[in-house]
Amino acid sequence: MAFFDFFKKNKKTSEPEQTSPLAEELEAEEAETEDEEEEEEEQPEAEAPVYDDTEDIEEVLPVEYDSENGVEPEEEEEDREPVEETAEEGEEAEEAEEAPDTEAEPPKEEKQGFFAKIKSGLLKTRNNIMSGIEQVLNGFSEIDDDLYDELEEALIMADIGVDTSCEIIDRVRKLVKEEKVKEVREVKDLIVRVITDMLAQGDEPLELESPSVLLVIGVNGVGKTTTIGKLTSYYKGEGKSVMLAAADTFRAAAIDQLMVWGERSNTTVIKHSENSDPAAVVFDAVAAAKNRNTDILICDTAGRLHNKKNLMNELAKIARVISREYENAHKEVFLVLDATTGQNALQQAKLFKEAADITGIILTKLDGTAKGGIIIAIKNELQIPIRFIGVGEGIDDLRPFNAEEFAKALFES
Ligand SMILES: Nc1nc2c(ncn2[C@@H]2O[C@H](COP(=O)(O)OP(=O)(O)O)[C@@H](O)[C@H]2O)c(=O)[nH]1
Ligand SMILES: [Mg+2]
Numbered sequence: 001m002a003f004f005d006f007f008k009k010n011k012k013t014s015e016p017e018q019t020s021p022l023a024e025e026l027e028a029e030e031a032e033t034e035d036e037e038e039e040e041e042e043q044p045e046a047e048a049p050v051y052d053d054t055e056d057i058e059e060v061l062p063v064e065y066d067s068e069n070g071v072e073p074e075e076e077e078e079d080r081e082p083v084e085e086t087a088e089e090g091e092e093a094e095e096a097e098e099a100p101d102t103e104a105e106p107p108k109e110e111k112q113g114f115f116a117k118i119k120s121g122l123l124k125t126r127n128n129i130m131s132g133i134e135q136v137l138n139g140f141s142e143i144d145d146d147l148y149d150e151l152e153e154a155l156i157m158a159d160i161g162v163d164t165s166c167e168i169i170d171r172v173r174k175l176v177k178e179e180k181v182k183e184v185r186e187v188k189d190l191i192v193r194v195i196t197d198m199l200a201q202g203d204e205p206l207e208l209e210s211p212s213v214l215l216v217i218g219v220n221g222v223g224k225t226t227t228i229g230k231l232t233s234y235y236k237g238e239g240k241s242v243m244l245a246a247a248d249t250f251r252a253a254a255i256d257q258l259m260v261w262g263e264r265s266n267t268t269v270i271k272h273s274e275n276s277d278p279a280a281v282v283f284d285a286v287a288a289a290k291n292r293n294t295d296i297l298i299c300d301t302a303g304r305l306h307n308k309k310n311l312m313n314e315l316a317k318i319a320r321v322i323s324r325e326y327e328n329a330h331k332e333v334f335l336v337l338d339a340t341t342g343q344n345a346l347q348q349a350k351l352f353k354e355a356a357d358i359t360g361i362i363l364t365k366l367d368g369t370a371k372g373g374i375i376i377a378i379k380n381e382l383q384i385p386i387r388f389i390g391v392g393e394g395i396d397d398l399r400p401f402n403a404e405e406f407a408k409a410l411f412e413s
Contacts, residue, residue: 125372161377229261
């Protein structure tokens, strides 16, 4: 099963120059968010040797770990703390039974409202991309190599990434030749066309069979927990039953945060106490989801541990538990990325991709950032489908990624 070969994959694709800044970034993330309260609790960690950023991802997944079979159920039973649940279970169970199979189309009005929201959210990104292009085009009266160079530069400045910007301009060059374009102004439309095609490439829409398990991963602060809250509401709106696993046990606040989202949508949250074994939480959650025939189990995870090695080990362990305990479930690994971090989001994706079979990307915080151009690079360079986009902190501020709609929101005036 691709899902859980994933952390064990013997990939040799890692490029050192990509890995190092990433590792640093993860470390920086940890350092940045370390608050006093935690420092007190984690004295030994604070003094632990700094993660060696020359290690690559294979080196940080110890060999003996692979041979381990994850959390043994017997051990689980002994070590496990009592399962705590929230929300009206009776109602939840009933809901599961009554859940209709039909996928309710949201009313048109709501759809348009959301489109307007994406559009206004993307305004800065649009200006960032288009003003650069316009400026270049205004300085040229004919199409030549200098024009292409400057356009490429403008795209890079708009966070589209070096490789992708280069590819866009190559394709534009070809189109100019093929279609015998002479007018400088027309190049703008070609760029929009190429980017739109890029966004729309491949990717079948996501159909979640029942039962499904979604493992949500990503570094701290990108919006995992918030996105899980939104996903819950989204899938419940489609008539599916949902259960949540609070497998970010790193801080009590993380568990509480998921509980709040659970309460908002009247959804059961399986949790243990702070610092308990996240894989044990997932173990219990899988048992509960099976028991109730829950359509979708969504697992929150920590985005920060003491170092990258621990984070990857923990995710691998959770993944193995799901794989072993819920064999018949459809599995998805969603990597959450924060659009406001621009190039860093792309770098994070590359790091996680080395370690995991990520099945989908969720790009958050597209509202109000000028760095949304990164979505084009993510889409073009990772070969992982973008599944959802987040455009706000509210429960309804998440939508499945639809390339056509997105391009329209981005480019249409
Ligand atoms: N503007 C905006 N903020 C978001 C979005 N998604 C998450 N956030 C905010 O980002 C912050 C971190 O989110 P959280 O879910 O706790 O991140 P986690 O550490 O990955 O679980 C919170 O303040 C969220 O409200 C989004 O789509 N738009
Ligand atoms: Mg969280």
